[in-house]
Amino acid sequence: MDLSQINPILLVASLMVAATPILLAAIGELVVERAGVLNLGVEGMMITGAICGFAVAVETGSPWLGFLAAAIGGAALSFLFVILTQFALANQVASGLALTLFGLGLSSLLGQSYVGIKPPPTPDLHIPLLSDIPILGPVVFSHDLILYLGIAIVAGVWALLKFTRAGLIMRAVGENHDAAHALGYKVVRIRVMAILFGGACAGLGGAYISLVRVPQWTEGMTAGVGWIALALVVFASWKPWRVLLGAYLFGGITVLQLNLQAAGVAIPVEYLAMSPYVITIVVLVILSADKSRAPGSLGRIFHATS
Amino acid sequence: MSDILLSLKGLTKAYPGVVANDNVSFDIGTGEVHALLGENGAGKSTLVKMIYGLVKPDSGTMTLRGKAFAPAEPRAARADGIAMVFQHFSLFDALNVAENIALGMENPPPMRDLAARIREVSETYGLPLDPYRTVGDLSAGERQRVEIIRCLLQDPKLLIMDEPTSVLTPQEVEILFKTLRKLSAEGTAILYISHKLEEIRALCDHATVLRLGKNVGECVPAETSARDMAELMVGTALKTPTRAGRDMGDVALEIVSLDAKSPSAFGTSLKSVSLSVRKGEVLGIGGVAGNGQDELLAVLSGEILTAPGSVKLHGRPIGQTGPTARRGIGLLTAPEERLGHAAAPDMSLTENAMLTGSVRENLESRGFLKWRTAQGFAEKIIEAFDVRTPGPNNAARSLSGGNLQKFVIGREVLQRPEVLVVNQPTWGVDASAAAAIRQAILDLVAKGAAVICISQDLDELMEISDRFAALNEGRLSEPRPTTGLTVEEIGLMMGGAHGMEVAHV
Numbered sequence: 001m002d003l004s005q006i007n008p009i010l011l012v013a014s015l016m017v018a019a020t021p022i023l024l025a026a027i028g029e030l031v032v033e034r035a036g037v038l039n040l041g042v043e044g045m046m047i048t049g050a051i052c053g054f055a056v057a058v059e060t061g062s063p064w065l066g067f068l069a070a071a072i073g074g075a076a077l078s079f080l081f082v083i084l085t086q087f088a089l090a091n092q093v094a095s096g097l098a099l100t101l102f103g104l105g106l107s108s109l110l111g112q113s114y115v116g117i118k119p120p121p122t123p124d125l126h127i128p129l130l131s132d133i134p135i136l137g138p139v140v141f142s143h144d145l146i147l148y149l150g151i152a153i154v155a156g157v158w159a160l161l162k163f164t165r166a167g168l169i170m171r172a173v174g175e176n177h178d179a180a181h182a183l184g185y186k187v188v189r190i191r192v193m194a195i196l197f198g199g200a201c202a203g204l205g206g207a208y209i210s211l212v213r214v215p216q217w218t219e220g221m222t223a224g225v226g227w228i229a230l231a232l233v234v235f236a237s238w239k240p241w242r243v244l245l246g247a248y249l250f251g252g253i254t255v256l257q258l259n260l261q262a263a264g265v266a267i268p269v270e271y272l273a274m275s276p277y278v279i280t281i282v283v284l285v286i287l288s289a290d291k292s293r294a295p296g297s298l299g300r301i302f303h304a305t306s
Numbered sequence: 307m308s309d310i311l312l313s314l315k316g317l318t319k320a321y322p323g324v325v326a327n328d329n330v331s332f333d334i335g336t337g338e339v340h341a342l343l344g345e346n347g348a349g350k351s352t353l354v355k356m357i358y359g360l361v362k363p364d365s366g367t368m369t370l371r372g373k374a375f376a377p378a379e380p381r382a383a384r385a386d387g388i389a390m391v392f393q394h395f396s397l398f399d400a401l402n403v404a405e406n407i408a409l410g411m412e413n414p415p416p417m418r419d420l421a422a423r424i425r426e427v428s429e430t431y432g433l434p435l436d437p438y439r440t441v442g443d444l445s446a447g448e449r450q451r452v453e454i455i456r457c458l459l460q461d462p463k464l465l466i467m468d469e470p471t472s473v474l475t476p477q478e479v480e481i482l483f484k485t486l487r488k489l490s491a492e493g494t495a496i497l498y499i500s501h502k503l504e505e506i507r508a509l510c511d512h513a514t515v516l517r518l519g520k521n522v523g524e525c526v527p528a529e530t531s532a533r534d535m536a537e538l539m540v541g542t543a544l545k546t547p548t549r550a551g552r553d554m555g556d557v558a559l560e561i562v563s564l565d566a567k568s569p570s571a572f573g574t575s576l577k578s579v580s581l582s583v584r585k586g587e588v589l590g591i592g593g594v595a596g597n598g599q600d601e602l603l604a605v606l607s608g609e610i611l612t613a614p615g616s617v618k619l620h621g622r623p624i625g626q627t628g629p630t631a632r633r634g635i636g637l638l639t640a641p642e643e644r645l646g647h648a649a650a651p652d653m654s655l656t657e658n659a660m661l662t663g664s665v666r667e668n669l670e671s672r673g674f675l676k677w678r679t680a681q682g683f684a685e686k687i688i689e690a691f692d693v694r695t696p697g698p699n700n701a702a703r704s705l706s707g708g709n710l711q712k713f714v715i716g717r718e719v720l721q722r723p724e725v726l727v728v729n730q731p732t733w734g735v736d737a738s739a740a741a742a743i744r745q746a747i748l749d750l751v752a753k754g755a756a757v758i759c760i761s762q763d764l765d766e767l768m769e770i771s772d773r774f775a776a777l778n779e780g781r782l783s784e785p786r787p788t789t790g791l792t793v794e795e796i797g798l799m800m801g802g803a804h805g806m807e808v809a810h811v
Contacts, residue, residue, distance in 0.1 A: 165414070172398050172409050179396035182360065183410055184380030296400060 006259045011252075012139045016147060017213055019251025021046070021205040021222075023150045025229035026236070026243045027157055028201025033233055034161065035194035036174035036297035040096025041081055042202050043226025044103020049074040049203025050210040051107040054119055054217045057207075063122040067146060067207050074203020075196045077103055082192050089301050104220060114217045122146070122212050146208055151244070153201065158240040170194065174295035177302040187302050202226065228277075235284030238295065242287060250280040311336045311495045312357070312375070312464055317366035319352055326352035328519040329366070334464065337493045339486065341506040341527060344516035345539050345736035350499050353516070354466050357497075358390045359383035371463075384412055389457030390466040391450070399442035403452055406441055410456040427458050431485045446595065447478045454485070465489065466497045471505060475594055476764070476797040483509055501539075501737065503532035504765070517541055540738050554772075555585030557621075558756035559606075559637065559725045564616040566605050574598040574780040576605065581775065581782060583725070583756045588747065589785060590771025591760045593800050598780040599729060599760050600642065606727045606758070607639035608632045619725065633665045636724030640715055642733065642760075644707060648714040651703040655695065658702050659684040659717055666721040683720075691716035692742065708735040712743065719746050726750060729760040744770050764796060776800045 025042050032039050052073030057066025077099065084095040122144045125131070130141040161167040170190055173180045177187045209225070210217055228250065236242035253276040261272055312334045319327045326349045334340045344350045355361040357368065359377030368375040370386055377383035380390075397406050404421050408414040415423070421437035428435040433451040441452060450470060457465055467486075471479045486496055486509065498510055506513060507527045515523045515538045523538050560582040567575045576598050583589040593599060604610040605617065608629035617625045619637055629639075641647040649658045660680045664670045669680045684698035691712040695705055702710055715731050731747065732740035748770060751757055760777075761767050767774055768788055775785035778801035786799075 165408070168401075168405055168409060171401065175398040175400050176396075179398060180409075182380075182392060182396040184359070184384075185409075293400070296398075 005263050006256075009135060009139050011255055011259060013143070015248060015252040015255045016140075016143060017251075018255050019247040020147050020150050021208045021213065021225050022229050022232060022250060023154065023244060023247035024146075024205030024208060025202045025226055026232045026247060027150070027154050027240060028198035028205075029229055029233045030236070030238060030240060030243055031157055031170075031201075032194050032198035033298055034174045034238055034295055035170050035191050036177055036295050036300065036302075037085065037191050037195055038092045038096065038299035039078065039081055039099070039195060039198060040093060040230065041078070041099025041103065041226075042198075042229050043222060043224065044100035045074040045077050045199050045202035046103075046206035046209075046222045046226045046229075047107040047220070048077045048103045049206030050222060051111045051114070051206075051217060052203065053207025054210040055110065055114055057119045057211055058114060058117055061120050063120050063211055064145075066119070066211055067204060070203040070207030071200040072203070074201070074206065075199040077106075078195050078199025078202070081199075082195050085301070086188050086192055086195070089303060092299050092301070100226070108219045111217050111219065115219075117217065119211050119215050119217075121215070144212060146204065146212065149204075150208075154240050154244045161240070171295070174297055177297045177300070181302070181304055187304070191302070202229075205229070232280070232284070234294075235281060235288060237284075237288040237293075242284065245287075246280055246284050249283060250276050253279050309336050310334070311338075311371060313369040314353075314357075315367050315369070317353065317356060317363045317368070319349075319356060319361060319363050325519050327356070327363070327516075330516065330519070330521045331366075332514045332521060332524065334495050334497060335512075336463075336495055337490050338512060339490050339496045339498060339510045341510035341513035342497060342499045342516065343501070343503075343506065343513055343535060343539055345501070345738075348516040348539070349519040350516055351468065352519075354390065354468060354497065354499065357383065357464075358388060358466060381412065384410075384460060387461070387463035388466065389460055389462035389464070390468070391453045391457060391470055392468055397441050397449055397452060400440070402438050402440050403435060403444075404437040406452055407437075407456045407459065411460060423459060424455060428455050431455075431458065431488065432481060433485060447474050450474070450482075454482075458489075462494060464495045464497060466499075468499045469501075470498075471500065471502060475800045476793050479505065502765075503527075503535050506535070507532060515539055536737050540736075542738070553754075554587050555754060557582045558585045558619070559583050559758070560618040560621075561605070562616050562618070564605065564612055566601060566610050566612055568598075568601050569604070569610065573601055576601050576782075577780045579780075579782045581758075581785065583758055585724075585754050585756050586751055587773070588751055588757045588759055588771040590767035590774045590788065591758065591777060591782070592762070592764055592767050592774060592796065593777035595762055597777045597801075598782075599777060601780070602777065602782075603639060603641055603727060603729045603760060606637070607641070608637075630665060633662065633721075636666075636722075637727070638662070638666075638718045638721055638723035638725070639727040640718045640729065640731065642729035644710050644714055645703065649702040649710060652701055654701055655688070655693075655698045655705075655713060656681045656684045658713075659687060659698070662717060663721055687713055687716040687720055690720060691746070692739070707733075708739055711735050712739055715743050715746070719750055723750070723755055725756045725758070727758045727760070730762065731759060732761075732763065732766060740766070764793075774799075 025046055029042055049070035053066040053070030056069035057063045081095055081099050084090040085092050124142050124144050127141050131137045161171060169185055173185060173187050173190045181187050206222055209222060214221060232243055232246045236246050257272040257275050261269055310333045315331045317327050317330045330353060342350050352361060356363050359380045359382055375386065404417055404424060407424060408420060414420055424435060424437040433455060435451050435455060441449060470482065474482065490496055500506055510527045513525050513527045514521060517539060525535065561579055563578045563580050565577055574597055605612060608627060612625040614623040614625040619635060624632060645651045660669050660675065663683055667683050669676050669683065681698050688695060688698060693713045694709050711733065715728060718726055732743050735743065747757055759771060771788050773785040774788045774791060776783045776799035783799045
């Protein structure tokens with residue numbers, strides 16, 4: 001056992017990278033759920049985003065076009081969910097599960113000719129001054145643009161929900177769709193926009209795995225990250241900054257336990273492998289002991305009568 | 307009244323299978339308090355939804371201050387000075403008062419200014435309210451204030467109120483009426499929907515009566531008796547429930563200083579409740595909703611088990627006896643919540659009849675269901691209580707609220723209970739059906755059953771009960787004979803105005 005192999009600077013830097021896919025998917029799902037919709041298809045939208053982003057990045061040579069394509073791909077798949085749940089009024093749980101299965105299948109089909117290829121590298125930013133700060137610079141300020149975009153989305157969603165009228169209307173729709181409708185707000189339109197936003201975020205998260213974290217394409221490479229993101233939203237009590245905390249905690253412990261495994265710590269590998277799940281859930285359950293609760297209309301089908 | 311504010315001409319709206327409004331016309335004057343009367347399903351709600359822009363009329367026109375008025379959505383109606391307080395409050399529990407109010411406004415000022423204006427307006431109209439409290443924690447009366455203030459902040463020309471007093475104590479109603487009279491004096495017209503005829507007589511200048519979607523008459527409420535208005539609504543002479551002379555027998559059911567914790571986090575626990583009801587007697591229990599009514603019913607039905615001796619049927623301790631066994635020995639209950647508590651929404655009427663009737667009506671043998679007998683029992687209920695439904699195989703959910711209520715009450719009454727406990731027996735039921743249900747309860751009593759009737763409708767309790775008690779925060783007041791009880795005394799028994807102050811204006 002040799003703990004000195006673990007470099008704390010590398011650890012923090014890589015935990016930010018490890019956390020970003022979960023963070024992106026979870027913040028998108030948070031918006032969807034705050035609008036009162038439960039979309040269980042996060043995993044399917046992520047993997048679709050992963051292959052769309054990978055394919056376009058490979059074909060064009062530009063990772064940025066790849067990320068754009070990933071967001072569009074995720075949103076396009078979520079549009080299927082929109083049609084099913086918002087217009088055909090299908091059950092959200094069943095539709096979400098179907099979306100996941102469909103996304104996994106679709107991505108395998110699309111990705112057949114991309115196995116074993118390396119995507120164009122996503123450049124890290126070099127921010128003048130900030131990146132030159134010793135220790136802190138390389139750890140916090142020398143990542144790629146998408147990682148910072150994820151944090152910016154969290155901040156943006158928080159500000160939207162807390163300070164703006166649009167955010168208030170969205171919370172109202174999620175809280176009581178009948179009352180919102182009676183006041184004349186367009187429940188379906190607001191939900192459609194939220195679902196598409198959630199799809200785009202999940203797509204970006206998926207592409208972050210295939211273009212930055214792993215940089216290659218393999219079938220089913222999201223490996224359950226979408227489900228973690230879903231759980232994270234609940235345990236974070238539908239609060240944006242807690243989603244960030246949960247994602248970084250999960251990412252951090254994942255990276256740490258991999259390092260510990262490599263260092264040969266005398267704890268069985270199975271326990272190390274389960275530790276990110278256990279610790280993240282325990283911390284967030286303790287945090288969610290306050291009186292926050294799920295949006296009142298979450299998962300309920302809205303049918304306008306009148 | 308002087309000039310006409312809103313004029314409706316020939317409004318018609320049809321839904322598949324039913325004409326909700328058929329050629330309805332009337333005028334509302336500036337500053338007039340105009341009542342809209344009618345039974346359930348008479349088309350009152352559809353009509354106000356058209357004025358508020360939630361529903362588009364199939365034909366007919368509206369004129370507001372001489373200009374054509376056809377709001378495409380509530381936003382447009384609000385912009386033209388129409389505001390509405392909904393029957394089922396359109397509030398968001400998880401948001402605070404100021405946020406709820408901002409949602410109902412077109413161009414709300416920043417939160418801090420809005421909070422200040424809420425304080426100002428709420429004090430002017432004698433409706434004190436803290437803008438930063440979460441709406442989920444407010445009482446029904448306070449929630450209604452939120453709705454009213456939301457409307458007042460937009461300086462409305464016409465305020466629509468859909469059944470505003472159903473959840474208020476008499477004192478709270480008085481405060482509301484003061485506010486409405488002040489508004490009317492300032493020139494705001496009010497369209498007031500209610501079936502409480504005495505309130506309309508006290509408040510309204512003019513009344514329009516709807517029956518089956520048609521305008522069947524207008525009257526000046528102050529000069530028309532409540533009975534005449536009711537008959538105009540129903541279209542036939544109204545039968546008043548009659549009670550035969552009663553012989554009170556022995557004590558049938560007794561509760562002795564009972565404390566019971568509410569199973570729900572938002573419920574009210576019962577605190578040292580004692581009551582007794584004799585054979586041939588109706589005990590009426592009033593009180594504002596949420597003061598322990600559901601818990602009292604659960605204690606009596608056996609859903610909440612208590613110390614054996616604290617609930618006694620014919621002197622026998624039954625505190626630890628479950629609901630089915632209580633049915634077996636003649637204690638039947640009909641809870642308030644029709645869909646989900648009194649009836650299983652997606653099951654047929656036959657199945658619902660079986661759910662509570664199997665013990666006393668002998669609808670099962672050795673665990674097997676007797677479908678034919680059960681269907682016969684369901685048909686008997688439908689027949690005896692005039693439940694409007696194609697047949698006993700229809701799902702409970704498909705019935706209108708009033709019809710399902712008749713079924714639920716009929717199901718218990720026809721099982722020949724020795725003690726019957728009903729919660730809100732005529733809630734949402736129209737005048738003639740309500741009279742039929744009350745008559746059925748009185749007939750049952752005449753045959754020697756004991757009845758406990760929990761209700762929010764004070765007129766109903768005064769009409770059928772021999773003694774009256776009120777629940778207030780889980781405590782039951784001392785029961786008093788109903789003859790000679792005044793509204794003020796009842797209000798005080800119900801806990802007064804819940805610390806509300808009457809407007810200082």
